[in-house]
Amino acid sequence: MPQPLLRVRASLDLTWHYAAGSHFTRFFEALRDDGLILALRCPACRRVYLPPRPVCGNCFRRMEEWVPVGPQGTLRAFTVVHFPFLDPTTGQPRPVPFGMGLIQLDGADTTLNHYLDETDLGRLELGLRVEAVLREPRQGDMGDIRLFRVLRP
Amino acid sequence: MSEPLVFPGSITIPFSYAAGAAASRFLVALRDERRILGTRCSSCKKVLVPARSFCAGCWEDTGDWIEVGPEGALVSWTTVHLPLPHLPPPPVTLGLLRLDGADTDLLHAIGGDSRRLERGLRLRPVWREARSGSLLDIAHFAPIT
Amino acid sequence: MKWRRRVAVIGTGQTEHTRKRDDVSQQELVREAARRALADAEMTPGDIDAVVLANMELFEGRALPELWCAEGAAGAGKPVLKIATGGTSGTSGAIAGALQVASGMFDTVLVVGFEKQSEGQTAAGMALTDPMWDRHVASAAIGNFALSISQYMAERGVTQEQAAKVAVKARRNAARNPYAHLQQPGLTVEQVLASSVLAWPIHMLEMCPTSDGACALVYAAEEVARRRCPRPAWVRAAATRHDHPYIGDLDRRLVTMRTLRDAAREAYAQAGVTEPLEQFDVAEIYEPVSYAELAWYEALGFCKEGEAGRLIEDGVTAMDGQLPVNPSGGVLSTNPIGASGVIRTAEAALQLHGKGGQRQVPGARLALVTGYGVYAWSDVLILSSDPG
Numbered sequence: 080m081p082q083p084l085l086r087v088r089a090s091l092d093l094t095w096h097y098a099a100g101s102h103f104t105r106f107f108e109a110l111r112d113d114g115l116i117l118a119l120r121c122p123a124c125r126r127v128y129l130p131p132r133p134v135c136g137n138c139f140r141r142m143e144e145w146v147p148v149g150p151q152g153t154l155r156a157f158t159v160v161h162f163p164f165l166d167p168t169t170g171q172p173r174p175v176p177f178g179m180g181l182i183q184l185d186g187a188d189t190t191l192n193h194y195l196d197e198t199d200l201g202r203l204e205l206g207l208r209v210e211a212v213l214r215e216p217r218q219g220d221m222g223d224i225r226l227f228r229v230l231r232p
Numbered sequence: 233m234s235e236p237l238v239f240p241g242s243i244t245i246p247f248s249y250a251a252g253a254a255a256s257r258f259l260v261a262l263r264d265e266r267r268i269l270g271t272r273c274s275s276c277k278k279v280l281v282p283a284r285s286f287c288a289g290c291w292e293d294t295g296d297w298i299e300v301g302p303e304g305a306l307v308s309w310t311t312v313h314l315p316l317p318h319l320p321p322p323p324v325t326l327g328l329l330r331l332d333g334a335d336t337d338l339l340h341a342i343g344g345d346s347r348r349l350e351r352g353l354r355l356r357p358v359w360r361e362a363r364s365g366s367l368l369d370i371a372h373f374a375p376i377t
Numbered sequence: 378m379k380w381r382r383r384v385a386v387i388g389t390g391q392t393e394h395t396r397k398r399d400d401v402s403q404q405e406l407v408r409e410a411a412r413r414a415l416a417d418a419e420m421t422p423g424d425i426d427a428v429v430l431a432n433m434e435l436f437e438g439r440a441l442p443e444l445w446c447a448e449g450a451a452g453a454g455k456p457v458l459k460i461a462t463g464g465t466s467g468t469s470g471a472i473a474g475a476l477q478v479a480s481g482m483f484d485t486v487l488v489v490g491f492e493k494q495s496e497g498q499t500a501a502g503m504a505l506t507d508p509m510w511d512r513h514v515a516s517a518a519i520g521n522f523a524l525s526i527s528q529y530m531a532e533r534g535v536t537q538e539q540a541a542k543v544a545v546k547a548r549r550n551a552a553r554n555p556y557a558h559l560q561q562p563g564l565t566v567e568q569v570l571a572s573s574v575l576a577w578p579i580h581m582l583e584m585c586p587t588s589d590g591a592c593a594l595v596y597a598a599e600e601v602a603r604r605r606c607p608r609p610a611w612v613r614a615a616a617t618r619h620d621h622p623y624i625g626d627l628d629r630r631l632v633t634m635r636t637l638r639d640a641a642r643e644a645y646a647q648a649g650v651t652e653p654l655e656q657f658d659v660a661e662i663y664e665p666v667s668y669a670e671l672a673w674y675e676a677l678g679f680c681k682e683g684e685a686g687r688l689i690e691d692g693v694t695a696m697d698g699q700l701p702v703n704p705s706g707g708v709l710s711t712n713p714i715g716a717s718g719v720i721r722t723a724e725a726a727l728q729l730h731g732k733g734g735q736r737q738v739p740g741a742r743l744a745l746v747t748g749y750g751v752y753a754w755s756d757v758l759i760l761s762s763d764p765g
Binding site: 082083084085086087088089090091092093094095096097098099100101103104107108219220 | 235236237238239240241242243244245246247248249250251252253255256257259260365366
Binding site for chain 1: 399400438498500501504508509510511513514515516517519520521523524525526527528531573574575576577578621623624625626629
């Protein structure tokens, strides 16, 4: 008689409380209260980082100079995703297809990974101009930037 | 500076662990036959409980399957007063017991009045009616009255 | 980095990698590979001084694999170290094991990499990225690679057909590797490009699988290696580079791939390699997706920038080409994440041992190994039949 092979099923329910830190607190408050996207400039290399973080990874210098960037920018990379990834914020698969891009906001030197409003590959190319679309009402987290809208002439 | 922000986050991830052939046989024996099985190391001859496919000390495959217990002797115990995840509400007494015929100790819940526990106390398993192939098919071990 | 004393791989072992192993627990899977490696090295557990385990524990939801799987790697009573560095776990583990022996503190080290992805939710584990700015858009390896590939295609001119040829090479090579997961001897470019799009331009058939599997290797110090092994695979170089954590900070990741370039430059200098395409006899490189292998050709200096497509089209990296890349079938054919980097190292070593069977590159004496992880971490090892 064949041996049964058992599977032990267990569900891991994880909850956390993440401290945003002073830099992200400032960033999310500016986004929530003023609708502004703020970045940080390194005093040494002058690189403007979005999202902001306390230290420049190349120079190891603390960054304190806040610079508003965007809300428009340039598309530096893109894809259209058909694979229904698990959205960790909801625990459900994301509806597909959805567009994604790396966006360099005007004034920033790094790119931001975010959603695009376009899923037609024939209408996506590097260099397109895009604009941040904010969530209303804003709540003070990254979801306040809902997605980036491709600017069509 | 304004109040620092703290974000709550949560995620539920389902897992499905393969028990493997040896552990499956052990669990099925609990579920279907109410028998506790051990395996004997082909090298050092120790009877390992729960049953497993190899002896960690010798790194050899185990050979014979041996039924142990169902009774055994209490080796050590503690009573937990903190509410801990996956345990019943406190107080819960957990103990290590040496089932008759085994050479290793089994960790399980101990029922009955914890003030009357002593080393060497004889215990027997209390089986659940509805069993699923889990160590908890034994609800706890209780002193033999 | 200067090596204090010589180290060699003297034995390897791995499981037959597959989608789902219901018949073994995680620890038993580890033991399968460990036994085979010890048997290959003709050693017993008592001969091993220390153990390194490579595994991404979150993916299976089992904390502390160095605790729960140590017995399976004959680690009870020994020093055991766990390494969890994403895709580079296996090569980080391979480098750590080599360094442990080279330090003089241990004469023999067993390295076991493993993953039992059928037990968990790898995508969910990978979604646990930075909660402030990354998690809400986390699209796992597939989405992130797809973004980088759009930049790489635009700047270096590779085509979807050229990328598909990489997948065809991998799966056909895998058909001659008894341990590989996806073995597709008849795969064609047309089939790859007709398969469903996961995230443009990545098709299903040119992306790595998720696998259950384990792979182990035995390292020995020179005196032990010479005594026990007729053809030791000497470690001539090891280098690692990490980078910014956020994909948006990396300068066009696949295009520049500075971690792999810098790690390769350092490793080549350690081993005296100046012309990689000419000098290496075989390469096992970590390629999660077809386009990555093309980008790695350029970063590793096999060709000039923009010429990677030509390399695959001219068959330079085929089994009968100038430098066979991934005779094992690579990560594209087999990907138990914690094991994958150990598999690259073990496959390179067994080529030098002459144990490649149907996938043997005749006369292989110098092998290149790479590991890749997360957004842009890179490991490079060089193995040689020549102790140097």
